[in-house]
Amino acid sequence: MDDKGVDNIKKKYQTKINSELKQEHNILEPITSNDYNSFKKEYLPKHLSFYEKACNFSEKIFNIKADKPKIPQYQEAIDICHLNISPTGAASFPIAVFMFFLLLGLFMGVIIPYLFGGDISYFMIVMALLAGVILMMPLGNLPFFFADNWRMKASNQMVLCIFYIVTYMRHTSNFELGIDFAAEHLSPPLSIDLKKIVWNIESGKYHSIKESMDDYLESWRKWNLEFIESVHLIESSLYESSEDRRINALDKSLSVMLEETYEKMLHYAQNLQSPLTTLNMLGIMLPILGLVILPLVVSFMPEVKWYHLFTLYNIIIPSAVYYLGKTILSKRPTGYGNTDISETNKD
Incomplete structure (x- = not known):
């Protein structure tokens, strides 16, 4: 008789004995592969699922290899977040985003003005290129950012x-x-x-x-x-x-x-006083001082347009404040243990 048959007989008689003796056992139900994958799919944050798809799509198109010293670091961050991507996909994603901004800049700065009979907008082209170049480094570090965020929440x-x-x-x-x-x-x-x-x-x-x-x-x-x-x-x-x-x-x-x-x-x-002072100066004092100086800037520099101010106040300053705030919070000690009830009781 094979081992499978022996196990079946053991389970059969064990169940019979337990039912006769009316014993209650606290049995740990086995977690099969399908159970774990379903559990991860249900509770993994949606932005991580989108990031997985974007990295896998970028890997198929560009297939940019990560630097050899960074491959173990990428793999460690990927394992922490339970992501189904490779270091190659994580390295290819910033290139794909840069190409997207390059095409977007050409479309907004060249094609649209050509269709409407206007002049080429070099500002749109330069801003799109700058956005693509600036985003390459933080997007390349996204696995580490997600890993730190995951580690912070788990530590809490x-x-x-x-x-x-x-x-x-x-x-x-x-x-x-x-x-x-x-x-x-x-x-x-x-x-x-x-x-x-x-x-x-x-x-x-x-x-x-x-x-x-x-x-x-x-x-x-x-x-x-x-x-x-x-x-x-x-x-x-x-x-x-x-x-x-x-x-x-x-x-x-x-x-x-x-x-x-x-x-x-x-x-x-x-150690929190100095970082909070810097955050206050950048997020509150600098915009207020800017409102005082803006009339002088417009008077002496008439080439300053509304979209320049829009870019400064709605993109650059908020992005800098957000980055500085996340940097301060990343050094926060763990252990406060907040719980989002909407995540545990979705009904």
Whole structure:
């Protein structure tokens, strides 16, 4: 008799015994490949899905290879965000956007004036080329931006994640079930990461939950050491001989996470004054001073048109303020754990 037949007989008699003895078991349902892919498709942000399609389309047309030193960095960022793209696609996307702006500039500056009998608009051509060139670098770094954003959101949920695991394992000393419990009660993106940890075991990539978790923790070694330490304390509770020592190890893991997060928040608040002053000057004071100076500019420089002012006030300054604000927020410590109810209760 083959192994499959033996497994079927074992399941049959195990079900029969459980029904006769009326035992209740907390069984972890296997996460198949289709389940994980469906879960990721449902909860992956829509802009990431659009970015995947754009990168794959750009790769088919241009197929620009990324620099060899950046390929591992691209791959790490892609793995963090669970994106279905390659480093080649990520490197080809900025080229595709540049070509789009080049064609757009020629269309707006040459073809449209020609059709309506006007002069060639060199301003539109130059602005389109500048926009394409300026966007090439940030678009090339989009995987790193998405990875940082994903990492930030996941880090904000880690205190709650440790709390869920500790809460479950206080009465049931099973690490795999604790992770599954946290994955079911957390919202994305950390829930996707936890589902992936369990899915790696079901798919045969790793043989135990410890191996799968250790591989995941390596991606956080540079960013969140307290989370790694807390998880290791939870794992150590499985090997404690007495119940009191096991509970103490679980409680200590939660205390370590809370104390380290609180200390990071204090340092961030102390260093926040100078960046906020710069942001205030650029986003509030500079536009107000510009309104005072604009009448003089128009008087002494009549060639300044309305679209020049439109570009300055509606594109350049807001983009600079947004970039500076995102830079300040990227240094924010993690752990506040906000939850968007609309994401967890879509009905």
